Amino acid sequence: MSTIQLKSVSRTYVMGKETIPALDDVSLDIKEGEFLAIMGPSGSGKSTFANVIGGLDKPSSGDVLVDGECINKLNDKHISSYRNRKVGFIFQSFNLLPTYTALENVMIPLILTGESSSIRKQKAYECLKEVGLENRADHKPYQLSGGERQRVSIARALINEPQIIIADEPTGNLDTKKSEEIVCLLKDLNRKKKITVIVITHDPSIARQADRTLHMRDGKIGRAQ
Amino acid sequence: MKFLDYLVLGFRNIWRRKSRSFLTIFAVVIGAISMVIMLSLVLGAKQVATSQLESINGLTLISVSPNSEIQSNGNLLNPDQGNIDESSQKLNDSTVALLKNIPNVVDATPTVGVWVKSAKLEGQDKKFRVGLLAFAPGTQVLNIPVGAGRQLREGDMDKIVIGRELVRNFGYANNPDELIGKKIILFTQEYVDWGAEPPKPSYAEGKENWVQPSVEVTAEIVGIVTHGLDEGQSYITLDWGKRLMTGLYWKNDDVRRKAFEEQRKRLEEQLRAEFETRKRELEEQMKDQQLTDDQRKNLYNEIESQYNQELQTRMNALGYNESDFLVLAKENRLARDGYGAILLRVDNTENIESVGKSIKELGLGVQTAKETLDQIKKIFMLIGLIIGAIGGIVLFVAALGIINSMVMATYERTREIGILRACGATRTNIKNMFIFEAATLGFMG
Numbered sequence: 187m188s189t190i191q192l193k194s195v196s197r198t199y200v201m202g203k204e205t206i207p208a209l210d211d212v213s214l215d216i217k218e219g220e221f222l223a224i225m226g227p228s229g230s231g232k233s234t235f236a237n238v239i240g241g242l243d244k245p246s247s248g249d250v251l252v253d254g255e256c257i258n259k260l261n262d263k264h265i266s267s268y269r270n271r272k273v274g275f276i277f278q279s280f281n282l283l284p285t286y287t288a289l290e291n292v293m294i295p296l297i298l299t300g301e302s303s304s305i306r307k308q309k310a311y312e313c314l315k316e317v318g319l320e321n322r323a324d325h326k327p328y329q330l331s332g333g334e335r336q337r338v339s340i341a342r343a344l345i346n347e348p349q350i351i352i353a354d355e356p357t358g359n360l361d362t363k364k365s366e367e368i369v370c371l372l373k374d375l376n377r378k379k380k381i382t383v384i385v386i387t388h389d390p391s392i393a394r395q396a397d398r399t400l401h402m403r404d405g406k407i408g409r410a411q
Numbered sequence: 412m413k414f415l416d417y418l419v420l421g422f423r424n425i426w427r428r429k430s431r432s433f434l435t436i437f438a439v440v441i442g443a444i445s446m447v448i449m450l451s452l453v454l455g456a457k458q459v460a461t462s463q464l465e466s467i468n469g470l471t472l473i474s475v476s477p478n479s480e481i482q483s484n485g486n487l488l489n490p491d492q493g494n495i496d497e498s499s500q501k502l503n504d505s506t507v508a509l510l511k512n513i514p515n516v517v518d519a520t521p522t523v524g525v526w527v528k529s530a531k532l533e534g535q536d537k538k539f540r541v542g543l544l545a546f547a548p549g550t551q552v553l554n555i556p557v558g559a560g561r562q563l564r565e566g567d568m569d570k571i572v573i574g575r576e577l578v579r580n581f582g583y584a585n586n587p588d589e590l591i592g593k594k595i596i597l598f599t600q601e602y603v604d605w606g607a608e609p610p611k612p613s614y615a616e617g618k619e620n621w622v623q624p625s626v627e628v629t630a631e632i633v634g635i636v637t638h639g640l641d642e643g644q645s646y647i648t649l650d651w652g653k654r655l656m657t658g659l660y661w662k663n664d665d666v667r668r669k670a671f672e673e674q675r676k677r678l679e680e681q682l683r684a685e686f687e688t689r690k691r692e693l694e695e696q697m698k699d700q701q702l703t704d705d706q707r708k709n710l711y712n713e714i715e716s717q718y719n720q721e722l723q724t725r726m727n728a729l730g731y732n733e734s735d736f737l738v739l740a741k742e743n744r745l746a747r748d749g750y751g752a753i754l755l756r757v758d759n760t761e762n763i764e765s766v767g768k769s770i771k772e773l774g775l776g777v778q779t780a781k782e783t784l785d786q787i788k789k790i791f792m793l794i795g796l797i798i799g800a801i802g803g804i805v806l807f808v809a810a811l812g813i814i815n816s817m818v819m820a821t822y823e824r825t826r827e828i829g830i831l832r833a834c835g836a837t838r839t840n841i842k843n844m845f846i847f848e849a850a851t852l853g854f855m856g
Contacts, residue, residue, distance in 0.1 A: 240833070262837050262839070263839070266832075268835075269832070269834070269835040270835020271835070275834075281829070281830045282830075283830060285423065285427055294831065295835055297413075298412055298836050299835070346835075
């Protein structure tokens with residue numbers, strides 16, 4: 187049974203009088219526990235694809251089903267809860283809150299669910315431990331290296347034990363060595379926790395480690411490998 | 412998301428941009444303070460205005476002014492007297508008697524504002540402005556409540572009950588009791604029928620010149636009015652007020668001068684007749700003698716000068732002196748212009764209206780406490796509205812400050828909002844965060 191199903195999903199942006207198709211009639215099944223890589227040139231719709239699956243964006247037409255539930259029909263409260271509990275996001279630019287410590291950044295999803303502060307701290311600490319940053323808990327993002335920052339954001343993505351991790355060019359700002367570490371981490375999570383990982387990347391070496399690689403061009407999914 | 416978390420987040424974000432938040436809060440503080448100050452000023456002033464009426468039991472008072480056209484100025488004790496014109500009537504003792512005869516009128520007292528230039532405490536140098544109101548304390552109309560000393564009594568001359576403003580000016584705000592019995596010097600612009608007489612001039616200067624600079628009139632402080640009454644107003648008895656409003660000046664005594672002139676004329680005629688006789692006798696004697704015209708002329712001139720000399724000597728014997736024809740005259744301006752107002756005490760508030768109506772029928776102006784209260788309310792409502800509007804604008808500007816601060820914050824933090832959204836924040840979560848932050852800013856202010 188597949189966890190994520192896209193049924194002829196299209197997403198168009200209106201810029202003035204022009205309509206730009208970012209996703210063009212994409213249909214796709216992603217299996218539970220799959221490590222999926224998506225490649226493609228800039229502007230091919232990769233990020234839109236990730237955002238639509240992650241519930242950050244809604245398709246103009248078509249449906250996105252996650253565990254049989256049509257997420258594009260959920261209201262704001264439910265889609266937010268979906269993002270909070272089922273999805274973990276990792277971004278190229280880490281997207282950490284600069285004034286918060288690593289621990290606090292990891293806690294954010296729990297703050298939003300209204301978890302008590304002791305549980306928050308405990309869980310966040312565990313997640314930091316999982317990415318090997320327990321001794322950096324009280325550092326602010328500017329005191330961390332790029333790789334460490336990305337690991338903090340992975341820890342944040344993990345805190346609610348999501349079923350899906352969407353990583354939008356997670357290694358784009360990192361050197362090769364750090365990139366490998368991050369990919370290893372993602373691979374580990376995918377294997378050990380059976381988390382579905384969708385990685386958007388330009389890096390073929392990452393794509394090679396994926397169960398499946400999709401190429402996107404002009405909003406369409408190309409051949410599967 | 413928990414309430415506490417919103418609060419903590421709000422505080423952190425405010426703390427993050429300390430200086431901007433401080434300025435915004437400062438604007439709110441200024442807005443709120445100015446609003447509060449202005450409103451409390453209005454309320455306080457209103458309180459003062461109405462407490463004055465209450466302390467003199469003003470609800471059964473009617474103030475009668477000479478002119479029915481005069482608009483109520485809101486001050487029952489010292490109504491605007493307006494311009495005296497053909498439609499105004501002179502308020503005099505017969506008017507007082509007339510008003511007393513109106514049914515339900517208990518008693519009446521004329522009042523008049525006595526104008527003096529300034530006043531100082533004996534032994535001090537600084538002069539202060541003073542407003543004097545004269546009324547008849549023996550009547551059952553006005554009892555000026557005193558906080559120290561005693562009230563004015565009928566027949567009190569050179570006694571004064573002073574207002575709080577003077578007490579403060581004299582420097583006795585903390586120990587007003589010590590002022591009782593002290594002397595106050597009032598400066599009038601002319602010699603009045605009290606105290607020193609004007610120095611006698613050598614000749615009549617004419618009425619235009621009878622105004623003299625700063626004449627001192629001394630009075631004893633017997634009482635100090637209570638809080639709440641018009642602080643700038645001091646009180647004296649009507650009897651004394653009448654004396655202070657009577658000016659003294661020297662004028663020609665026409666009767667004496669006329670009598671003198673007549674006496675002088677008679678003397679002159681008598682002398683002239685004597686000399687004419689002598690001249691004729693001389694002519695008789697000179698008939699036979701041969702005299703030149705010049706000699707004759709000299710002789711006549713001699714007789715003429717003898718005549719003049721004689722006249723002068725006799726005149727001097729009469730005791731001629733210009734200043735003898737001056738007498739000290741009084742001008743009672745109260746009798747000339749009438750009283751400023753007449754205060755009536757009515758037996759019951761219910762009868763105020765009917766009494767007021769009968770006074771209006773006499774063609775006089777009427778001001779009652781009710782009108783005064785309405786007036787006060789109207790004035791203060793207007794002031795309150797204006798000030799409220801100003802305060803509102805100030806607060807609105809402060810609110811704009813908060814809005815500006817928050818709008819900038821949202822623009823600055825679109826990225827942060829995006830992160831929070833990705834972490835599962837609902838729109839409501841985000842909205843609440845900003846609302847909490849704005850509210851915190853507002854509350855801090």
